[in-house]
Amino acid sequence: MTLRRCIALTRAGITESLQFRLGTAVTLFGNLIYLVLVYFLWKSIYASSGVEVVNGMSFTDTMIYLILATALFNFLEMFIVWDMSRSIQSGKIILDLLKPMKYKRYMFWSYSGSHVVLFLLSFLPTFVVVMIVTHGAIPMGLNLLYFVISTVLALIVNFNIEMSVATICLYTESTWGINIVKETIVLLLSGASIPLAFFPETFRKIVQFLPFRAVYDIPLTVLLRKNGSDTPRGLLTLLGLQLGWAVVLTILSTLFWNHSVKKITVNGG
Amino acid sequence: MSDQIIVMNNVCKDFKVLNRHEGLKGSIRDLFSRDYKVVSAVKDVSLSINRGEIIGYLGPNGAGKSTTIKMMTGVLEPTSGEIIVNGTVPYKDRTRNCENIGVVFGQRSQLWWSLPLVESFKLLRDIYLVDKKDYDDMMELYRSLVDIEPILNKPVRQMSLGQRTLSDILAAFLHNPATVFLDEPTIGLDVSMKAKIRELILGLNKEKKTTVILTTHDMGDVDALCKRVVIIDKGEKIYDNDISHLKSYFGSYRTLRLKLADDTWEEMVIDESKTDIMEIITKKQKEQRIKDIELQDISTEEVIKKIYEGGAA
Numbered sequence: 001m002t003l004r005r006c007i008a009l010t011r012a013g014i015t016e017s018l019q020f021r022l023g024t025a026v027t028l029f030g031n032l033i034y035l036v037l038v039y040f041l042w043k044s045i046y047a048s049s050g051v052e053v054v055n056g057m058s059f060t061d062t063m064i065y066l067i068l069a070t071a072l073f074n075f076l077e078m079f080i081v082w083d084m085s086r087s088i089q090s091g092k093i094i095l096d097l098l099k100p101m102k103y104k105r106y107m108f109w110s111y112s113g114s115h116v117v118l119f120l121l122s123f124l125p126t127f128v129v130v131m132i133v134t135h136g137a138i139p140m141g142l143n144l145l146y147f148v149i150s151t152v153l154a155l156i157v158n159f160n161i162e163m164s165v166a167t168i169c170l171y172t173e174s175t176w177g178i179n180i181v182k183e184t185i186v187l188l189l190s191g192a193s194i195p196l197a198f199f200p201e202t203f204r205k206i207v208q209f210l211p212f213r214a215v216y217d218i219p220l221t222v223l224l225r226k227n228g229s230d231t232p233r234g235l236l237t238l239l240g241l242q243l244g245w246a247v248v249l250t251i252l253s254t255l256f257w258n259h260s261v262k263k264i265t266v267n268g269g
Numbered sequence: 270m271s272d273q274i275i276v277m278n279n280v281c282k283d284f285k286v287l288n289r290h291e292g293l294k295g296s297i298r299d300l301f302s303r304d305y306k307v308v309s310a311v312k313d314v315s316l317s318i319n320r321g322e323i324i325g326y327l328g329p330n331g332a333g334k335s336t337t338i339k340m341m342t343g344v345l346e347p348t349s350g351e352i353i354v355n356g357t358v359p360y361k362d363r364t365r366n367c368e369n370i371g372v373v374f375g376q377r378s379q380l381w382w383s384l385p386l387v388e389s390f391k392l393l394r395d396i397y398l399v400d401k402k403d404y405d406d407m408m409e410l411y412r413s414l415v416d417i418e419p420i421l422n423k424p425v426r427q428m429s430l431g432q433r434t435l436s437d438i439l440a441a442f443l444h445n446p447a448t449v450f451l452d453e454p455t456i457g458l459d460v461s462m463k464a465k466i467r468e469l470i471l472g473l474n475k476e477k478k479t480t481v482i483l484t485t486h487d488m489g490d491v492d493a494l495c496k497r498v499v500i501i502d503k504g505e506k507i508y509d510n511d512i513s514h515l516k517s518y519f520g521s522y523r524t525l526r527l528k529l530a531d532d533t534w535e536e537m538v539i540d541e542s543k544t545d546i547m548e549i550i551t552k553k554q555k556e557q558r559i560k561d562i563e564l565q566d567i568s569t570e571e572v573i574k575k576i577y578e579g580g581a582a
Contacts, residue, residue: 004395004398005395005396005398007395008391008392008394008395008396009392009395009396011392012381012384012388012392015384015388016381016383016384019383019384020383090377091374091377092377094339094342094344094372094374094377095372095374095377095378095379097344097363098342098343098344098367098370098372099367099396100364100365100367100368100396100397101364101396102364262346
C-alpha cells in the first residue's frame with residue numbers, strides 16, 4: 001500500500017514542478033553559459049598541452065563527458081539541505097513529521113516528481129543534442145539500460161548524502177557554509193566538474209572508492225562504455241560499488257536521522 | 270476505558286538550554302560552553318480526554334501549550350510520565366499515531382502551495398490511504414457544511430487567509446481522524462470568517478464524533494466551541510473543568526453598572542459570594558438618584574485574563 005503513497009507524491013511533484021516553467025528555462029539558459037565557459041577553458045587546456053589525447057581522453061571525449069555531467073547534475077541536484085533548514089526555521093517541519101510516513105521516505109518521494117520532470121526537460125534534450133552533434137560518440141545499446149539503473153542508484157546515493165548533510169544542519173542551526181562545503185566536495189570528487197581521469201594517480205585511487213563517484217562518474221562511465229564498463233566484470237564492479245554505497249549510506253543516514261530527530265525541538269506557538 | 274481517547278499521567282518535559290552570554294566576548298565563550306540550564310516546559314500534567322469532546326486548551330504565551338501538543342502528536346518525547354493517544358504511545362510509534370490524528374496550525378499550512386486545493390486533497394487521500402467511498406462521503410459532508418466549490422480548483426497560494434485556514438481544517442479532517450489538534454485556527458481572521466470556521470468545526474465534530482483539542486487566544490472560539498476548558502500556566506495545569514464553572518472560579522463575579530443622576534455610568538465588578546448587590550445599590554441610592562441599573566455576567570475573556578495575570582494563587 002505504500003506504493004500508492006509513493007505514486008501520489010511523485011505525481012504531485014511532477015504537477016508542482018511543471019508550474020515553474022520559467023525557472024526551468026532560466027536554469028537551462030544558465031547551463032548554456034556554463035558550457036560555453038567549459039568549452040573555452042578545456043579548449044585552451046588542450047591547446048597548451050600540445051597533444052591530442054590527455055590522460056586517455058581526447059578533447060571531444062572530455063567535452064561529451066562534461067556536458068553530460070552538467071546535464072546529469074541538473075537532473076540529480078537536490079535542495080533538501082535548503083528546504084529542510086527553511087522548514088525547521090519556520091517550524092513547518094512539524095507538519096511533515098506528522099504525516100503517516102517515515103520522514104525520509106516522505107522526503108524522497110516528494111522530490112522524485114521533480115526528478116522525473118528534470119530528466120525529461122533537461123537531461124533528455126541535452127542527451128539528444130550531444131548524440132546528434134557527435135555522430136555516434138555515445139554508444140547505443142544495452143549500455144543505455146545500464147545507465148538508467150546506474151542513474152537510479154546515483155539518485156539514491158545523492159539523496160542520502162543530502163539527507164546526512166541536512167541532518168548535520170539540525171545541530172549547527174546554520175546552513176550556508178555546510179552546504180557550500182558539501183557542494184564543492186561532491187562536485188569535485190564525483191567528477192562533475194573535472195573528469196576523474198585528470199586527477200593525480202594516488203588521489204584518483206582514493207576517490208575511486210568514495211561514494212561521491214557513484215553520483216556522476218559511474219553513470220557517465222557506464223553510458224560512454226569507458227574504463228572497462230563494456231565487459232560484464234567491469235560493469236558489475238561499477239554497479240556493485242554504487243549499490244554498496246547506496247545501501248551503506250541509506251542505513252547510515254537513516255540511523256543518523258532517527259537519532260537526531262528525537263533531539264529537534266520545533267519552535268513555535 | 271475505551272471512550273478515553275487521550276490519557277496523560279504525570280507528564281513532564283524539560284529542555285536543556287545553553288546559557289548564553291552577552292556581547293561578542295560572550296558569544297565566543299558560548300561556542301565552547303557546556304553551561305546548560307534545564308527549563309521545565311511542562312510539569313506534572315495529568316489529563317484525560319473523552320472521545321468526541323471539544324477541549325479548549327488555554328494558557329498565556331509560553332505556558333507549555335505547544336509542548337504538550339507536540340508530545341501528544343509524538344514529535345516530542347516526554348521527559349517523564351505516560352501519554353497514550355488512541356491506544357498508542359505517540360513518540361514510540363509516531364507514524365501509526367499520525368494516521369489517527371489531524372493537525373491545523375493557524376500560521377502554517379500543510380497544503381501544497383502551488384497546487385489547486387483538490388490536488389492537495391487527493392494527495393492527502395492517497396497518503397492516508399483513504400478509500401474512494403470514504404473520501405467521496407467526506408467531500409459530500411464538506412459540501413453540506415461549507416461552500417467549497419469556488420475554492421476547490423484554486424491554487425493555495427492564491428487563497429485569502431480565511432480560505433486557506435478553511436482548507437487546512439478540511440484537510441485535517443479528510444482522513445476522518447479520531448483526534449484533531451487545532452492550534453489557533455482563527456488567528457488573523459475577520460469576524461464573519463471566524464464564525465464560519467467555528468460553525469465548520471462544530472459541524473465536523475458533531476457528524477464525525479471527532480475529538481478536538483483547540484488552543485487559542487480568542488475567547489470567542491472558546492465560548493462558541495468548548496464545553497470543557499483546560500488552562501495551563503508556567504507548565505502546570507491550573508484549571509480543568511466545564512466552561513460554566515470557569516466563571517465562578519474566583520467566586521461569582523458580576524459587573525454592576527449604574528447610571529447616575531449626571532448621566533454617567535459607574536461600573537464595578539462584584540463578587541456575589543462576598544458582597545450583596547442589593548446592599549450596594551441601596552447604599553448608592555441614598556447618596557444620589559439612580560437612573561438605570563444593569564447587571565452583566567463577567568465575560569470569559571475577563572476571567573481568563575484574571576487567571577493569566579496570576580490570580581490563580
